[in-house]
Structure formats: C-alpha cells, structure tokens
Amino acid sequence: MKNNMTITNLMMKSHDKLEKLLDKLKVSMQHDFKLTGELFDEFKWEFEKHIFTEEKAIFKFFNLSKDEDHFDVVPNLIKEHDSLLEMLNETENDLIIKDHLDISEFKNLLIKHKNFEEETFYPKLDQELNDSQKNSIFIKINNSFHNLS
Numbered sequence: 001m002k003n004n005m006t007i008t009n010l011m012m013k014s015h016d017k018l019e020k021l022l023d024k025l026k027v028s029m030q031h032d033f034k035l036t037g038e039l040f041d042e043f044k045w046e047f048e049k050h051i052f053t054e055e056k057a058i059f060k061f062f063n064l065s066k067d068e069d070h071f072d073v074v075p076n077l078i079k080e081h082d083s084l085l086e087m088l089n090e091t092e093n094d095l096i097i098k099d100h101l102d103i104s105e106f107k108n109l110l111i112k113h114k115n116f117e118e119e120t121f122y123p124k125l126d127q128e129l130n131d132s133q134k135n136s137i138f139i140k141i142n143n144s145f146h147n148l149s
Contacts, residue, residue: 007058007134008122010141014050015114021046022107029101040095044088049144051081054117057140061125061133073121080113 021043028035059074087106094101126134 005138006122006126007129007137007141008118008126010138010145011054011058011122012118014053014141014145015118018043018046018050018110019114022103022110025101026103026107029103036101037095040092040101044092047088048085051085053141053144055081057137057144058125061129061137062121077113077117077121080109084109084113 021039025036025039025043028039055078059077062074084106087109091101091103091106125137129137
C-alpha cells in the first residue's frame with residue numbers, strides 16, 4: 001500500500017472529478033445545449049458509479065458497534081444519495097423538456113455531502129480500518145474508477 005493512499009485521498013479524487021464535470025456542465029448550459037446533454041450524461045454516469053462504489057465498497061466497513069453516537073451516519077448518507085439521485089433525475093427530465101437547467105440546489109447538497117465525507121467520514125475509516133479492510137476498499141475503488149491512486 002502506498003503511504004499516501006488513503007480512502008480519503010482516493011475519494012477526494014473522485015469528488016474532484018465530479019466537481020469539474022459539474023462546473024463544465026454549468027458553463028455549457030449557457031452556450032451549447034447539445035454539449036450540455038452530453039456532459040450531463042457523463043456527469044450522471046460518473047456520479048452513479050461514485051455512489052455505487054461508496055455504498056457497496058465503503059459503507060459496509062463503517063462499524064456501528066465502535067461508535068454508537070454515529071449509528072445513523074451511513075443511513076443518512078444513503079438518504080442523501082437518494083435525494084441527490086432524485087434531483088439528478090428531475091434535472092434530466094428538465095433537460096428533455098426545457099432548454100435550460102438549474103443545478104444550483106443539487107450542487108449545494110452535493111458540496112455539503114462531499115464536505116462531510118471528506119472531513120469526517122473517510123478520515124474516520126482511514127483511522128479505524130485495518131490494512132486488509134483498506135486494501136479491499138482500494139481494490140474496489142480502483143476497479144470502479146480506473147486507477148485513481
């Protein structure tokens with residue numbers, strides 16, 4: 001395992017990629033509607049992969065018995081994922097029937113969600129998981145995101 005390879009670092013790279021795609025999408029909305037559709041599809045694909053990876057490869061390692069004060073962390077993160085996906089689906093419907101999009105509410109929730117994960121959730125996992133558990137997560141992350149490390 002590389003010294004700088006942590007769950008936090010790998011997932012921050014994924015978050016950064018999503019933010020850059022979202023920024024490109026926002027710029028394209030003002031100039032090129034065709035490009036907006038293509039960028040939206042790319043963003044949605046990457047976002048869905050990100051959520052799948054978090055829920056299937058990472059969340060299962062959050063040990064509830066060690067931290068009863070945070071027993072609702074994973075269910076709340078999953079609820080936020082559901083809300084974000086619902087907002088994204090509504091935005092996709094707007095893209096089909098309108099010639100403009102408003103992604104500001106989506107982006108605000110995404111940033112709040114991302115900040116919690118990066119500042120609290122992932123560092124806690126990096127601290128508490130053993131090397132075998134981390135390696136299992138790293139393999140799944142790399143398989144999902146094509147070598148972010």
